[in-house]
Amino acid sequence: MPLMLKxxxxxxxxYGRCVxxxxxxxxxxxxxxxxxxxxxxxxxxTPAVTPVDGTSIAGPPRLDRSAAARAVHAAVDEHRRWRHTxxxxxxARVSAALDAMEAxxxxxxxxxxxxxxxxxxxxxxxxxxxxxxxxWYVGEIARMxxxxxxxAGPVSNIASWNYPMSVLMHAMLxxxxxxxxxxxxxxxxxxxxxxTLATALAVREGLPLTLVSGSGSxxxxxxxxxxxxxxxxxxGGRDTGGQVATSLADLGRRHILEQEGxxxxxxxxxxxxxxxxxxxxxxxxxAKQRCTxxxxxxxxxSAFDHFLAAYLPxxxxxxxxxxxxxxxxxxxxxxxxxxxxxxxAKVKDLxxxxxxxxxxxxxxxxxxxxxxxxxxxxxxxxxxxxPVAILTPPRSSPLFHxxxxxxxxxxxxxxxxxxxxxxxxxxxxxLVATISCDDTRTAARLASEVxxxxxxHNTPRSRGDxxxxxxxxxxxxxxxxVGGELLVRAVTQGPADERLPGxxxxxxxxxx
Numbered sequence: 001m002p003l004m005l006k007x008x009x010x011x012x013x014x015y016g017r018c019v020x021x022x023x024x025x026x027x028x029x030x031x032x033x034x035x036x037x038x039x040x041x042x043x044x045x046t047p048a049v050t051p052v053d054g055t056s057i058a059g060p061p062r063l064d065r066s067a068a069a070r071a072v073h074a075a076v077d078e079h080r081r082w083r084h085t086x087x088x089x090x091x092a093r094v095s096a097a098l099d100a101m102e103a104x105x106x107x108x109x110x111x112x113x114x115x116x117x118x119x120x121x122x123x124x125x126x127x128x129x130x131x132x133x134x135x136w137y138v139g140e141i142a143r144m145x146x147x148x149x150x151x152a153g154p155v156s157n158i159a160s161w162n163y164p165m166s167v168l169m170h171a172m173l174x175x176x177x178x179x180x181x182x183x184x185x186x187x188x189x190x191x192x193x194x195x196t197l198a199t200a201l202a203v204r205e206g207l208p209l210t211l212v213s214g215s216g217s218x219x220x221x222x223x224x225x226x227x228x229x230x231x232x233x234x235x236g237g238r239d240t241g242g243q244v245a246t247s248l249a250d251l252g253r254r255h256i257l258e259q260e261g262x263x264x265x266x267x268x269x270x271x272x273x274x275x276x277x278x279x280x281x282x283x284x285x286x287a288k289q290r291c292t293x294x295x296x297x298x299x300x301x302s303a304f305d306h307f308l309a310a311y312l313p314x315x316x317x318x319x320x321x322x323x324x325x326x327x328x329x330x331x332x333x334x335x336x337x338x339x340x341x342x343x344x345a346k347v348k349d350l351x352x353x354x355x356x357x358x359x360x361x362x363x364x365x366x367x368x369x370x371x372x373x374x375x376x377x378x379x380x381x382x383x384x385x386x387p388v389a390i391l392t393p394p395r396s397s398p399l400f401h402x403x404x405x406x407x408x409x410x411x412x413x414x415x416x417x418x419x420x421x422x423x424x425x426x427x428x429x430x431l432v433a434t435i436s437c438d439d440t441r442t443a444a445r446l447a448s449e450v451x452x453x454x455x456x457h458n459t460p461r462s463r464g465d466x467x468x469x470x471x472x473x474x475x476x477x478x479x480x481x482v483g484g485e486l487l488v489r490a491v492t493q494g495p496a497d498e499r500l501p502g503x504x505x506x507x508x509x510x511x512x
């Protein structure tokens with residue numbers, strides 16, 4: 001039976017609900033920027049398409065540098081007022097904003113489906129993690145800010161598109177709780193309408209949020225180097241993160257720069273293959289478009305036959321396709337591992353990398369087909385990619401040393417512990433890693449040599465929520481670590497001689 005779009009979930013339905021709910025932020029023909037406590041019909045609108053089926057959706061209203069400078073100056077004025085707001089009032093206002101977001105949770109989730117291609121289950125999880133995570137901070141903020149004061153200026157946020165709510169909006173709300181105004185640049189590749197709706201609900205409660213769109217090259221000078229910015233928070237790739245770090249080098253400014261790393265899963269002296277099969281299947285959530293995804297498996301050569309027998313059923317069981325396609329109107333939305341990649345350009349780039357890696361000696365272990373996906377009749381599927389796995393990618397390939405940010409796995413075989421550790425540290429630092437090993441002491445010894453902030457034993461690691469700390473080693477992180485109390489400390493001032501845990505230059509200070 002041909003699939004159909006779930007009734008009531010069309011983009012026009014979602015956008016129309018935004019116009020009805022927040023007309024101050026959504027016009028019939030465009031989305032607005034918010035700065036200075038006012039929604040502005042400014043900026044040059046640019047076309048956008050959804051990766052789900054290639055049709056048109058609302059595009060970002062891009063500001064130029066001078067307009068962005070005015071927005072930052074207005075945020076500074078808001079910051080100077082807000083920083084004197086009592087913590088109890090800040091908590092009450094943030095709680096009210098969270099209540100509003102929870103009331104409109106399904107609409108926020110539907111926007112994420114259309115704008116960045118998340119399947120329904122993962123989209124709702126993104127919204128829920130934001131709401132639940134910030135509620136925890138509301139309960140802890142008085143303790144966390146005791147003896148501390150807000151920064152001298154607002155926090156400027158530049159983040160990638162993959163987690164608009166649970167990373168970007170979550171960070172902004174905690175920054176506001178801590179007494180700062182918060183500025184965010186809408187991710188260029190997606191999340192505009194979801195972030196705009198969440199911001200509209202928050203500013204109705206009097207929260208000092210600024211949300212603007214624009215190109216990084218145009219706005220970087222004011223959002224990164226602006227004289228009155230108190231802290232720069234960045235989440236994204238190493239190339240862009242390196243540019244931000246260079247811009248900050250001579251300013252001595254508070255910064256949090258989360259960058260990519262090649263997160264590796266090592267398999268050494270291991271035998272619980274049934275458990276590994278289920279874990280591998282979970283690594284395909286959101287097509288590995290996550291900073292904590294595992295795209296590299298490093299496997300003891302003598303166990304490769306067992307690994308392959310565990311790996312292939314996992315990757316063959318992956319379900320992907322149109323996140324809103326159902327067989328009949330009353331059916332629930334499908335439970336998929338992933339939908340599209342963020343755009344068709346990313347698919348082409350990854351496909352070219354795969355072809356090049358194989359042509360230069362990489363061995364294709366598995367190549368899925370788009371025919372295995374769930375799609376509507378005649379829909380554009382150019383942003384979709386089936387899973388691929390390559391054994392021994394050539395060292396000249398980007399797939400050998402960089403995070404693919406797509407459903408492409410690479411497998412490297414090793415014979416010694418030294419080779420295992422060298423392979424796991426191929427990208428000079430990562431956010432997470434895992435070692436599957438039967439012996440606890442061996443796993444702990446190996447983990448101590450892996451340059452990742454979190455190393456799991458027989459289990460994957462993630463960014464974490466609430467009190468769990470988060471950071472990265474080597475080139476995967478610069479500046480203050482976050483998570484739990486560290487996130488609040490990163491955006492507040494403590495004693496004059498305080499040293500924050502984090503990576504600063506060539507020095508790393510770990511949490512006590």
